[in-house]
Amino acid sequence: MLQFPITDGGTLGDGPDGGTGVLGRLGSPLFLEISPDGKVPVHKDGDDKWVPDSDVIVQIIEEKYPEPSLVTxxxxxxxxxxxxxxxxxxxxxxxxxxxxxxxxxxxxxxxxxxxxxxxxxxxxxxxxxxxxxxxxxxxxxxxxxxxxxx
Structure with missing residues (x-):
């Protein structure tokens, strides 16, 4: 899950409403820095680059962890x-x-x-x-x- 600091001192995604909290803040300036188009999901790859496309994220996971293969x-x-x-x-x-x-x-x-x-x-x-x-x-x-x- 995407986690980043929020103004109340907590971490987005660490509370009991994890999904609700994330969805409620998708339009926040901090999130839009990560994903300017507001796309979810987002994934941070090894190069500290945020990837906001589920199909590309699956490719990254497949390359990093080829077994078992996700491609059918x-x-x-x-x-x-x-x-x-x-x-x-x-x-x-x-x-x-x-x-x-x-x-x-x-x-x-x-x-x-x-x-x-x-x-x-x-x-x-x-x-x-x-x-x-x-x-x-x-x-x-x-x-x-x-x-x-x-």
């Missing part, structure tokens, strides 16, 4: 169409253009895959695909909870 070529594309279909759905002004059905089809395919092979995309072992898709699914849930289209 067989299922690498599972879930890869969900976010583009979701963006199309949100941008769509025509309820009959198929954007909603395309999103539902992708989500159903993903759900069926997890039911058959789960609990993770690659079965019993977490993979880069899981680490990539999980935050996207969370952001979709948040966006849909605030959308008038649902």
């Amino acid at each position: 070529p067989e299922y690498f594309n599972v879930g890869s169409k969900i976010l583009p279909r979701f963006v199309n759905f949100l941008k769509s002004k025509d309820p009959t253009d198929g954007a909603e059905q395309a999103l539902l089809d992708e989500l159903r395919f993903f759900d069926d895959h997890i039911k058959e092979y789960g609990p993770y995309v690659n079965g019993d072992h977490i993979s880069a695909v899981d680490l990539s898709i999980a935050p996207k699914l969370y952001h979709m849930e948040v966006a849909l909870s605030q959308s008038s289209r649902v």
